[in-house]
Amino acid sequence: MLLLGSCITLMFPFLTQKLIDEGVNAKNLNLITILLLAQTTLYLGSIFIEIIRNWLVLYIGSKLSISIISDFLKKLLYLPFVFFDSRMIGDFSQRIQDNERIEQFLTSQSLLTFFSMFTFSVFFGVLWFYDFKILLVYLALTSISIVWSLYWLRKKKILDYFKFQEKSRNQESIYEMINGITEIKLNQFEDYKRQEWESIQQKLFAVNTRILKNDQIQTSGYELINQIKNIIVTFLAATFVVHGKMTLGELLSVSYIVGQMNAPVNQLIVFFRSLQDATLSLERLNEVQEHPVEDEKLSENKNIIHKENSSELAIQLSNVSFQYEGPMSPYVLEDINVSIPRGKITAIVGASGSGKTTLLKLLLKFYNPTKGEIHFEGKKIEEIPAINIRENCGVVMQDGFIFSDSIERNIATKDLVIDEQKLRVATKIANLENFIENLPLQYKTKIGSSGNGLSGGQKQRILIARSVYKNPHFIFFDEATSALDSENEKTIHDNLQEFFKGKTVIIIAHRLSTVKNADQIIVLRNGKVTEQGNHKELVEKNGEYFNLVKNQLELGN
Numbered sequence: 195m196l197l198l199g200s201c202i203t204l205m206f207p208f209l210t211q212k213l214i215d216e217g218v219n220a221k222n223l224n225l226i227t228i229l230l231l232a233q234t235t236l237y238l239g240s241i242f243i244e245i246i247r248n249w250l251v252l253y254i255g256s257k258l259s260i261s262i263i264s265d266f267l268k269k270l271l272y273l274p275f276v277f278f279d280s281r282m283i284g285d286f287s288q289r290i291q292d293n294e295r296i297e298q299f300l301t302s303q304s305l306l307t308f309f310s311m312f313t314f315s316v317f318f319g320v321l322w323f324y325d326f327k328i329l330l331v332y333l334a335l336t337s338i339s340i341v342w343s344l345y346w347l348r349k350k351k352i353l354d355y356f357k358f359q360e361k362s363r364n365q366e367s368i369y370e371m372i373n374g375i376t377e378i379k380l381n382q383f384e385d386y387k388r389q390e391w392e393s394i395q396q397k398l399f400a401v402n403t404r405i406l407k408n409d410q411i412q413t414s415g416y417e418l419i420n421q422i423k424n425i426i427v428t429f430l431a432a433t434f435v436v437h438g439k440m441t442l443g444e445l446l447s448v449s450y451i452v453g454q455m456n457a458p459v460n461q462l463i464v465f466f467r468s469l470q471d472a473t474l475s476l477e478r479l480n481e482v483q484e485h486p487v488e489d490e491k492l493s494e495n496k497n498i499i500h501k502e503n504s505s506e507l508a509i510q511l512s513n514v515s516f517q518y519e520g521p522m523s524p525y526v527l528e529d530i531n532v533s534i535p536r537g538k539i540t541a542i543v544g545a546s547g548s549g550k551t552t553l554l555k556l557l558l559k560f561y562n563p564t565k566g567e568i569h570f571e572g573k574k575i576e577e578i579p580a581i582n583i584r585e586n587c588g589v590v591m592q593d594g595f596i597f598s599d600s601i602e603r604n605i606a607t608k609d610l611v612i613d614e615q616k617l618r619v620a621t622k623i624a625n626l627e628n629f630i631e632n633l634p635l636q637y638k639t640k641i642g643s644s645g646n647g648l649s650g651g652q653k654q655r656i657l658i659a660r661s662v663y664k665n666p667h668f669i670f671f672d673e674a675t676s677a678l679d680s681e682n683e684k685t686i687h688d689n690l691q692e693f694f695k696g697k698t699v700i701i702i703a704h705r706l707s708t709v710k711n712a713d714q715i716i717v718l719r720n721g722k723v724t725e726q727g728n729h730k731e732l733v734e735k736n737g738e739y740f741n742l743v744k745n746q747l748e749l750g751n
């Protein structure tokens with residue numbers, strides 16, 4: 195197809211030459227008609243080939259682009275939490291858009307350049323056939339124009355980096371405005387946030403101005419050299435005609451060829467620009483691609499729970515300390531020694547910021563302890579792949595996420611075929627039955643992203659139903675019922691007691707009703723365990739727990 199296309203293009207200059215030299219000069223109207231008809235046919239042929247070529251580019255391009263972005267997402271979704279902690283949403287979406295530059299380069303640009311280079315070499319041969327001197331002049335000036343363009347392209351590199359930063363900030367700013375709309379409106383933050391966005395736009399404009407200046411110098415210089423080249427080539431060819439070394443038809447043909455050869459050279463410059471953009475984007479993407487995925491060296495072990503010979507202890511933390519941001523940051527947890535008994539309920543209490551959620555995150559392998567060891571079912575946590583821990587845990591986090599999907603999909607998540615029986619049990623335990631029955635499409639009702647359109651309590655109940663549906667051995671609840679009214683909380687609490695039987699449960703809660711029946715209560719203060727025991731023992735101790743209960747947990751309830 196490619197060859198055919200180029201052969202057709204190749205025939206045009208010969209036809210033009212014949213038309214002038216043997217048709218017009220020899221006053222042969224028949225030949226002129228035949229030649230023009232031939233030209234029309236060739237023209238139609240080349241249109242057809244162009245259509246096929248575009249389809250081909252689209253097809254290969256789409257295939258490649260899906261594969262690149264899918265690979266990127268696959269990698270991204272397997273990266274550890276630490277990677278996400280330090281990055282803004284805007285940065286991620288900008289990186290994904292970056293992906294498009296690579297895709298564009300690999301598909302349209304490289305394919306188009308390949309086609310263009312083929313056309314170029316064909317015309318190169320044809321021009322050689324006509325006149326070697328003209329070819330040499332053409333090549334010399336073309337090389338100068340390419341070197342000129344490359345010089346300015348290199349200067350654009352650093353500007354591209356600045357542009358990426360500002361574009362990320364721009365995305366982040368928009369994302370924050372939409373996500374934080376409630377707080378913005380409630381606290382009259384509108385003008386400040388808009389002005390902040392405008393100031394980002396000003397910086398973006400400044401970078402764009404510098405890029406435009408750079409581009410204009412490059413293109414103007416390139417065009418100038420190009421025009422000089424055209425003039426010199428025409429002058430040379432005209433001189434040859436005057437001296438009788440070339441016919442008028444050949445002159446027209448040479449002009450046509452030179453015109454046709456300019457397009458591939460332009461394409462080559464676009465190719466270099468696109469190559470540079472793609473390389474820069476690739477460097478940014480490599481930060482994602484080269485980051486080690488979670489537990490790269492561990493082989494999966496689905497059965498971390500050995501029911502037959504399992505010991506009494508499900509989880510053991512020995513001298514565990516943790517810092518979020520390296521050696522200079524404060525210890526969020528310090529020297530924690532805690533045993534979590536199998537099949538029992540452990541409650542963690544403590545003031546806000548005392549490290550309760552962090553402790554749970556360490557157990558879920560979001561982070562590795564800075565010091566000390568955690569044993570899961572007698573095995574060091576470092577030796578168990580995070581995925582195997584998490585698939586054995588039903589977790590409700592404080593900031594649990596509701597997906598923009600149906601209620602049943604939000605509860606059953608990864609199960610492709612939803613188990614109706616399990617779904618009903620989960621919604622019953624989470625006291626969601628009445629709510630779902632009153633919805634127009636019941637389980638199939640769509641809920642908005644992040645649970646828009648749901649009350650805080652409804653969101654929490656869906657999150658609870660999600661972990662009940664999963665029915666794992668470990669249950670970790672972080673303030674899972676904090677938004678529920680007392681009636682709902684009591685019903686769910688009672689339902690859960692049955693569900694908790696035989697499971698190892700860790701509950702973080704502020705409400706006494708949730709905590710007091712736990713088999714073991716751990717009191718945290720400033721990242722340290724200050725007390726440990728059951729409700730009765732700790733109240734009798736009259737210490738930290740007693741005070742917490744008195745001040746926060748509604749003693750005597």
Ligand SMILES: Nc1ncnc2c1ncn2[C@@H]1O[C@H](COP(=O)(O)OP(=O)(O)OP(=O)(O)O)[C@@H](O)[C@H]1O
Pocket residue numbers: 279518519526544545546547548549550551552553592
């Ligand atoms: N990603 C993070 N990076 C740095 N510091 C963090 C991070 N997450 C939490 N912290 C800090 O760790 C400390 C403990 O936080 P954590 O969320 O574990 O407390 P908590 O006891 O669960 O509090 P609450 O009851 O308010 O949820 C806090 O001082 C908090 O600022």
